Amino acid sequence: MTTAMNSQDGMNKQNGGAVASEDLVDLKCVFERPKSLSDKPFHYCPGCSHGTYHRLIAEMIDEFGFMDNTVGICPVGCAVFAYEYFETDMIEASHGRAPAVATGVKRALPDRFVFTYQGDGDLASIGMGEIIHAAARGERITVFFVNNGIFGMTGGQMAPTSLIGQRTTTSVQGRDPRTTGHPIKVCELLSSLEGVAYLARVALTSPKNINTCRKYMRKAIRAQTEDVGLGLVEVLSPCPVQWGMSPGDALHHIEEDVVKEFPPGEFVDKLAGPVKA
Amino acid sequence: MTTAMNSQDGMNKQNGGAVASEDLVDLKCVFERPKSLSDKPFHYCPGCSHGTYHRLIAEMIDEFGFMDNTVGICPVGCAVFAYEYFETDMIEASHGRAPAVATGVKRALPDRFVFTYQGDGDLASIGMGEIIHAAARGERITVFFVNNGIFGMTGGQMAPTSLIGQRTTTSVQGRDPRTTGHPIKVCELLSSLEGVAYLARVALTSPKNINTCRKYMRKAIRAQTEDVGLGLVEVLSPCPVQWGMSPGDALHHIEEDVVKEFPPGEFVDKLAGPVKA
Amino acid sequence: MLEETILAGFGGQGVLMMGKLLAQAAMEEGTSATWLPSYGPEMRGGTANCIVVLSDDEIGSPVSEKYDTVVAMNQPSLQKFESKVRPGGTLLINKSIVPIKTSRNDVNTYYVEANDIAESECGTNRSANVVMLGALQSVRQKLKPDSIEKAIAHAFESKGQNVIDANLKAFAAGMNAIDARETATP
Amino acid sequence: MLEETILAGFGGQGVLMMGKLLAQAAMEEGTSATWLPSYGPEMRGGTANCIVVLSDDEIGSPVSEKYDTVVAMNQPSLQKFESKVRPGGTLLINKSIVPIKTSRNDVNTYYVEANDIAESECGTNRSANVVMLGALQSVRQKLKPDSIEKAIAHAFESKGQNVIDANLKAFAAGMNAIDARETATP
């Protein structure tokens, strides 16, 4: 048995209820749907981690007790329907502009918990200006960033985060650095900006990493709630369909290849040091 | 006598002509208007370094023999009329989009020398997405970036590069990091992008620094001509009028205060190492 | 001649290909044709359908209100599109995987065991679409079998003669699949 | 009453302020007024001008084709705007720094040594604009001197009583600056 789940790390404490059973022990539910996650089945492809990340976010909202206090901003990308999946107030932003929309919300309502959920096309291609400036201004928002190295929704075109050599519908011969450049590493890029309070990357490829992701997410949320600055957690996520791989192979590909270009870890953590405004 | 000018460092070699004189020596012109600079007087305010940087660019175009081979892209900013000052083909871009326009030109005409000239509002505010992506793609263009910490043209509003505490028409009490963030440092920000071949910052505050600037510019140009990637030279430049200082005081302010936030030096130099595509 | 057809099924059942084969065959004959896929956010999985219009004349609309023929390769498609058949029109149902019958009794309905036939004839149910095309051909006959065979050869050219032959076989089997008209029994 | 005026000079000569004082004074009297500055890319340095329209009635256009009065505080302004004076209108020229005369002989022209008067009366030529305003007042009299004085007090309120007094003095001096009508001598 490896890494047994424990309730501090993502169990849904509030929701655990005793279940009657015939013998001397009760069955207690230790893992179930977070309250902040709606009942609606996801529209994602089999094995897509968008669903996983949604669940983790909902767990966090439950854990922090923020369901009544949250405004979430959805991207345009496969997660465009994310507003159907969370039980919090939700806004559908235009493609790439979630950080600007979040700025509008957070400035208007400084005591709400405001998060954006963004894909790599959304955040690192069309929305580059908005994320950089939100970070530079130190907006007190939390960014959940899904890097799957592709434009999933529009049918698998190259993203700025696609690996060199990756075949996509707009790079059928494989991504060529001479004409399309090298993958943009968002964490590395943002780390020079002083408004950033927390920045981390993790691959959503195993229960262990999922736990690590929870730890990072907590900090990224605290970066907002403790008024330190912008927090962002980048997850390396599979797109089995557009990568043309089985879900299992897609996770292996991340662990074998993607992490080489996108090393996981914490890049900025201003919570660790003295909290400053 | 300090740092005597020498012809390799910015003298206009091609143009030096002998001038008759009555005694045994000739007077040779060793510093004059570069050929690539038009005759038109600048519209800039007294003491503004836009003019200085224009001259340096024209010197470089002369030095490399590129007058017939250059397409320059002007920004929207005080340098919006730059197309009147260069004798090369020039394009007036929309505000912030010069790197995209330059990409269009360079891809269309890969053997031309293509440069953009951009202010800090242009490049670091509205045009952030375009410069990052041009850099990430490794566009073979050369960016001459004028950082004067202010929106000069529109009347002195705060720029993303304004110093903390700086009074501007949109920060009359001084720039407050809590609501407006910290200055964006473009060189630091871009340095993580692999498409960047050369990146340097220099303050245009003395003949010595002007000479250093020339050295940097040569490398930024070679980054393009030697097919390595994007080259950018950021100059710390005064805006005496919007800063409310005399030209001399403005230069002192740069040397005393601005360089503390924006340290000069070379940030990326892939010419030094083995040239790679 | 104006023949308007909907072909519908699960994504993966090759209904888009069925439609393309019809349109390609029409082109071979110099008949006008349009092929219009449903495109929506349900990009992956789910149902797919396409509309094919064939005409001797210039084709105006690539869609219609009612259709001469509806081919339902699965149950959701039958439920979604059976109402679209013109009274007196034709409804083909893939009996292999559609357990229900149509409720329409004003149309000519044929139940074809497309998957089963494909499996027995070609060893794989992947040709069920071409079997169904054969069945369609046998009841509507708007195009020449020849042209469809040419279209099959053209479509599977890159996959080699084996695949072409298998599909031709499936087509032939489909053409023989319907013996008698069955009208719907509700 | 409809009075349309252009006030023009170097940036820094206070021509925009002159215009504002007129408009402010009009407002004190309940007279309609508009003040429109030239705004252009020549933001810093160079010439500046503004157009002031005063009227008993609702003001339509804040600009006109020809003007009742043009005040030229420097030579480029004279050259640019002298043609804009309506025949029979008024042209005021700052003689202190305009070495030339107007070529118009169909308008009433006054040469005022505004800088010199300001210097001798207030010790600085920075009040030349208010001197000129006094001169304008003495020849057009569309507003009450009172109102302009109130406007001056209002405009320089934040600068203290000394500055107000100096400007009131300049205004008074300007009102006395013109003895006789001079028409242009080409």
Add this chain to the structure above:
Amino acid sequence: MPAKMQLTKGNEALAMGAIAGGCDCFFGYPITPQNEVPEVLSYELPKRGRVFVQAESEVASINMVYGAAAAGKRAMTSSSSPGVSLMMEGLSYIACAELPCLIVNVMRGGPGLGSITPSQGDYFQACKGGGHGDYHSIVLAPWNVQEMYEFPALAFELADRYRCPAMLLADGVLGAMMEPAEISDDAPPPNVPEKPWATNGRNGRAHKNVVNSLVIDPYGLRDHNLKLQAKYKAMECETRWDTRDVDDAEILVVAYGISARLALSGCKLARKQGIKAGLLRPITLFPFPSKQIAECATNKKRILVVELSAGQMVEDVRLAVNGKVPVDFYGEMGGVIPSPAEVCEKIVEAAR
């Protein structure tokens, strides 16, 4: 302190009017000729505990407005022609998501970078659809500094009432000119309606709120569009217009904003020459006073439309009268302001 007559610049009046109109949040990016708007607000809003953010671009501005409006606040942005063009996607989103907000366009000479001088070249963009899809904003066109002050409040009110964006369409002259105007530095807070739809955190609300412009089902999107169209129809009761001397006029001049002022002077000059000219000034450009123009035009000989453009609103005037009265056009472009005398000349021509 009650409202007081003050000699005020149009842009400053607009800024103070926004404050009086209950603007909670301003997001904007500098551009001439409206820079006084953000400059004044950067100081005045925070002083009042409200929000001013200098956005990194107009694209960001409009999306920040989207966010703050979704959060239930009175949010606005201000820009000029090229900057407003960059907002077209965002504006279409706002209209579709039915968010009330205010967008100010102090128009300058176009197209392209053009010039910073006054213009009315963005009528089509504002009224017909600069962004994609069938949507509208309420468009208000002030013609003096007083209206520059009053219209932001009106715009917010109408925007809230109809849950739609409102646009204030001014121009470089109105922004730069000073006039006496009754202005208050501390107007009482306006009545703002409840916004039960706002995404401001559930805070006990039984259901979550969603702000959205995506309706993936065509029939759903059709219905949403029909709802929008019905709303636009319902807005017709908000049509505002103004007239001067139209009753006995033989020539009806139709003009808005700064052009209406030039036209008013032109009409007066024409009457001096014995030509009976009157002015109809649309105040709401959307909804457009089509009926009012048609009615007013019944006994007129001709209509003259005056614009600082190549002819944009003139199309709506032609559509309004539907061939019943001939419609002439006089326009200047590029920042050139015609004088009343020139307008008068055109009136005289029309009267011939």
Add this chain to the structure above:
Amino acid sequence: MPAKMQLTKGNEALAMGAIAGGCDCFFGYPITPQNEVPEVLSYELPKRGRVFVQAESEVASINMVYGAAAAGKRAMTSSSSPGVSLMMEGLSYIACAELPCLIVNVMRGGPGLGSITPSQGDYFQACKGGGHGDYHSIVLAPWNVQEMYEFPALAFELADRYRCPAMLLADGVLGAMMEPAEISDDAPPPNVPEKPWATNGRNGRAHKNVVNSLVIDPYGLRDHNLKLQAKYKAMECETRWDTRDVDDAEILVVAYGISARLALSGCKLARKQGIKAGLLRPITLFPFPSKQIAECATNKKRILVVELSAGQMVEDVRLAVNGKVPVDFYGEMGGVIPSPAEVCEKIVEAAR
């Protein structure tokens, strides 16, 4: 290899048509329903030594087009409604700087994020002025796959002739549908006129070239605008339109693009019911066939305009006939495609 009948998807035909039309450079950002355009070109252009760049955004795309067009190349971009809205500033610049280029809009349901289903809701944006200022693009509206293939070349040709942007206005159905079309994989290179104004490096030229949209002097900008307007007037000779059965028709249906196909079928159905209906299809939406419509309408009872919108082109039709013939409108929105039967019904209503 000569052109050959091939069953081809509209978007793919468009891509191949761009190649045949001499497209040197494509810059674009993915968006449904036109993704096959960049996908095909990302492979086909580099193969031919030409340029494909996937831009980071539509704002970047249009500005890359600006650069490549300034450099004298045939440059284009392709997008769909929300993406095209983001190009409005750039388009206004291109028009002002008089650069020839091609912008494709495969329209989808709006406003906002809307849907990806077909629509014609961007007519106003394309034809009236989505961007700021008085400018126009030549707007071509194909109605079948063959025209999807042929119009890029035509668009480039007209754009070069008039030094202006050309727009190809299609929709999701035309992009997604397949039809037999005569298509060549290696069409001979088209004749491209000299571009002595191009900023392509002086290379011995006696003077530098400047591409610019800034004219700071109002009179200069006025003159530039007058020049543009004169050009738009001169373009009228390029007006293209098509008719079916109009001569004896009592009801004239006016529709473009995909709507024209629905309308054609609707007319045929109506004729079966004894109602003489004919179709006039504008092919150039700008310049708009106003004269042709007015002429054609003289002996008609009524006009019915059919659009996939709330009614946009209908305004130009009304302006064209100026009240002489009553003009009805039938539109669907949000991606709903009316059937020929529904169109027929409206024709029958109109005939009553």
Add this chain to the structure above:
Amino acid sequence: MDLCQIHADRCKGCELCVQFCPKHALEMSEERNAAGYHPAVLAHPELCNGCAMCAQMCPETGIEIYRRQKRARQDAVNQG
């Protein structure tokens, strides 16, 4: 009751739970669910120890995990 409860109708058959179950307690079903996918099933409930690896990996949040506990110490997991 099993410690691992799979909502078959939410399952999309991605097989990640099967691949990540350390006890090999899960298998893919031959049946199809309403959406047409072969769902995962707890083929060997006796092997399952309730470790929740499967649930962690399930992108559909389609698995619930229960844990046995003495009735008296109902809150133990909260200290776990």
Add this chain to the structure above:
Amino acid sequence: MDLCQIHADRCKGCELCVQFCPKHALEMSEERNAAGYHPAVLAHPELCNGCAMCAQMCPETGIEIYRRQKRARQDAVNQG
């Protein structure tokens, strides 16, 4: 001829040349040029050594610098 030639009509009176002249050879003129600025002048030509500091700093490219050289070695500066 002076080694330092100032184009008075280009000068905007920014004083940078004056401030950077190591020889204090330059001064600002009392006169105004056509644009209304007080231009810099070479007040002390005898102090000037042609070092070009002034020219380097002039934002208007309003200063030309000459250097004395033996007639025979006209090209020397190019190796300098």
